[in-house]
Amino acid sequence: MFSHVTLGSNDIEASQTFYDAILGALGIPAGRIDERGRLIYMHAGGRLVITRPVDGRLAACGNGHTLGFLAASPEAVDAWHAAGVENGGTTAEDPPGVRHATEGRTVYLAYLRDPDGNKLCASHKISG
Helix, strand or coil: CCCEEEEECCCHHHHHHHHHHHHHCCCCCCCEECCCCCEEEEECCEEEEEECCCCCCCCCCCCCCCEEEECCCHHHHHHHHHHHHHCCCEEEEEEEEEEECHHHCEEEEEEEECCCCCEEEEEEEEEC
C-alpha cells in the first residue's frame, strides 16, 4: 500500500542513532544519508525517510499519528523497544506486552516516541 513514509526531525544525527538501533533490532539495514541530508532506510520495497522539514520550520510530531513496524517475534519487539530506550527514545503507553486487538486478533506490541516525539509501534501478531 505504501511506497514510503517520511518523518520530520530536528536532529538527523540523533535520529540516525535511534533508528539504526530500533530498525537493526528488526533486521533492517542501517540508514544512509543522501546528498540532500535526508536519512533513508530501505527494506522489502519500502522506504522510511527522516528529514528536516523542507519549509525550514521545526519538525513537530503529529498528534494521533503512529508509525507501525512488523516484528518477527515477541522477542524482536522487546529488542526493538530496548534499543529505542537505550538510544534516545522514550516508552509510550504501556510496557511491551500482549494486547487483544480488534477483530479477535491478539498481538504482542510496544510503543516508543523517537527523539523528535514521533510515536512508533512494533508488533507481532500472535493469533487472529
